[in-house]
Amino acid sequence: MIARLALLIFALAAGGWLLQLDRARHISTDVLDLVPGHAASPELALVRQLAAQAEARTMWLHLRRAGGEPVPPAAVAAFAASLRSSPAFAAAQPLAETGTMEAAGQALFAHRLELLLPGWMARPGQGANAAAVSPAAVAEQAAADLERFLSTPEAVAWQELIDRDPLLLTPRAAQTMAAANPVESGAPGLIWARIAASPLTPEGQEPVFSAIAAAEAGLRDQVSDAVISYTGVNRFAAASRARIQREVTWINVLSIVAVLAVALTFVRQPLRGLHLVPVIALSVLGAWTATTLVFERVHVIVFVVGSLLTGVAIDYGFYLFMQPPVRPGEPYWAKARRLMKPLLASCFTTVAGFALLLFSELPMIRHLGIFVGAGLLTALAAALLYFSTVADPFLPARAWSPPNLAAGSRRGAAWILLAGWLVLAAGLARIDWRDDIRDLEIPAPEIRAEDAAIRQLAGLGSGRVPHLAFGRTLAEARVRLAAFERGAAGPVASLAPVVPTEEDYAAAVRFAREHPEFPERLREALARQDFDPGGFARFFADWDRFATKPQPYDTAVSALLDQLQGPAAMLVHRGQPHSWFVAAVPRDAAPAPLPEGVVSVNQLESLNRVFAAYRASALKLSLAGLGLVGLGVFAMYGLRDGLRVFAIPCAACAGVFGLLGWVGAPLNLFHLFGAFLGVCLTHNYSIFTATSALRGEGPPISVRLSALTTAASFAALTASGIPVVRALGVTVLGMVLLALVMIELEHLSPLGRKR
């Protein structure tokens, strides 16, 4: 009665907790949530901030006609306007549209002396400090440059501004920016957009897709054969979420069905086998509850992998339920006390092994440690309590036993197995580790192909690596950007040509103030080059204003940055605790090491480095866990017998990894984790079998069933679309089957013969 009440209270409490859980907040599908963002890696925190904000909310759309011809610009503009009218979009503009940049262009021109003169002064040959070059020389050079410029093709385009900009500040800045980005304009029909909500939330997905569909309908009214393709983080996230939801459901169902199918095959009274279901259900409930209680946010992959728990959790139920009573009418709790030692030894050593995962820096591994550990403890407790409520807590197996091999045949098979294992183990030398964070993602080939095509059109895949130069203030970030530029081995594309450092700005102001004769020197130089100095009256008026009352640095910079819109606005961020500039350089052209305050935002490389580093960490934890298991075995069985018992999990691990080495499958963190899990599982079987062997009995039927149900459970994972989940399934499946073969060949029987 007490047991039944305890189980009911637990089920209600845990179920109630999970039902009220805000899944969107507590369960993540974002791969970045698998990466720690602690203080030791502020650059990764910045990367996460950028990824979570502007960059992640960017979408690219491409409009074209069915035959590939461009859609008329007016229709493209109307499409973008339709997107802007939707609350799901914060901005949308055709890439070729210049109108949105007019305000920024005007602000730049209005403040050209504050913003562009510093860079002009700092050019090689000019001297950042004007004392190095005389105003007369500067004026002569400027006039000569202007005369040369007028014979260039660009002069025709800029000639209307030259009378106000004889120093060619704006044409030079445009040329500098073009030199750092020698890619022609993107294809017509490209639209850049920014969505209002996070792309990883439902608000950033369905409403956005609906707005696009509505705009598409409007476009088709004008261009009946229009084709729209688009890409964005939200599209991948929506596809991942849908796939993961399907996969969690069917993998868990498949796993449960497979496990029960195996169990019922070997069980005499199938319906009574349903008593194992509450144990499984309660263990999963305990795992989910403990994990969501301890951690604020858990990646959904933890729950996908949790499907393996059904194979592990059933072990204790099997053992308790299928062990025959020593005498008819043996009380349940007497039987439980009799079996407690191997149950506790198995459970606690396994949980202790998983507890080591709590020391991992990788959030997902910590979550899994709690998930599986809590699940196993709940499974043991649930099995003990539940079967105390069952009238007849004994499930007889079907009368079946393996073929009774002659001793010679059995030895021969063992030698063959050993020889085979030695061949497999040689494959350990061929192991190839590959740490690629993309192995965590759900494949979405069609969306990826569309994404690649659009990125190609937009010039997003040109082999340049973006970096962030950040600081507590924008001025500090700009100084760090300058350091990055000085050390780069290739052209750096950034806002540097239009936003000076504060030091260069001060030098320009100082030059203007300390050399009031400069305007007259420039007039004279222009006259010598056949220019009419009177034609530049507006420039000289602007110069006088700059020399007497220049706009403060922050005011001039803000005047420009406030007007930046669209993707240009993403090249700079002003805020707390950091401001930053984005700078892109060709691959391998970035200075090494990076200057202080500059980080690469090549997410893939950053995350893969983290992935590799944590594989090393997980390997240490795995070896430590294995050592812990081994110590427990040696303590229980002594050295000689302990070696025989411990050989089963070790040989299973080496054999599977050797096989993977032979087939050339690249290994990653999740193979390692699967091995850890496999060791714990095969350790269970080894302990239970050893307990029987010490009594001179053969392998218990429950071990056979446990191994087969576990194999069935992990076989379901090998069908997953997620590469790392498949890796987990293959590794554990292989280890369990190998261990079962060793046990069936009576590897542990010598333990009983000595006694």
Added chain:
Amino acid sequence: MNAARRILLLLFTPLLALGFTDVAPAPTEEFSPLDRADPAWQQLATRLGGLPDGRAGFSETRTFRFRSKPVALAGVARVSRQHGLSLEYTRPDPRIVIVDRTGVLFREKGTDRPAPADPRARLMNDAMLHVLRFDLATLAEDFDLRGQQGAGGWRMTLRPRAPAFQRVIAQIDAEGDDAGVRRLLLRRADQQAIDIRIEAPELLPDGFPAAEVGRFFRAAP
């Protein structure tokens, strides 16, 4: 990120309109509207439009209101039906300007760079190309065409229809004879003009040699 930088380049193209004011072309002789159905114009268009590829020397004079002395340039122009227009400037500094279906490309010291992505500048460059090919149908889409023919040849004026383009080019005056275009005068405003005079062309019925195509036109994609 690359697209952001490309967008930032567009920061500069609106500047190109900053200095523009509503301009009226300098008074010129007013011609009658050009009737493309007129047999005389059709015959001329067929003849000039059917000319093979060719090259011709040219001189260009750029007049600026803030400069007392015009800037003089010279070079060789190459017109190809397939590859577009190539202006090889030899004086004062060597450089090549290529105008084709893809856009405008500047080639200098072996390095190619695209022209700023400004549709107004593109209109002017395209107009030159279509005038040299005497493609009246295409020109009529964006320009009001007027002209006359006489014993000495033909003359034509092109005025942009769209106000935004009128701020770039007030008027284009073209002159020529049965052998081709001899003069292009691009008027932007009083005291600002580009005057291009073209010598008699050397026609190439077999097209340009491959080496010349590679050197003076855009490389094939």
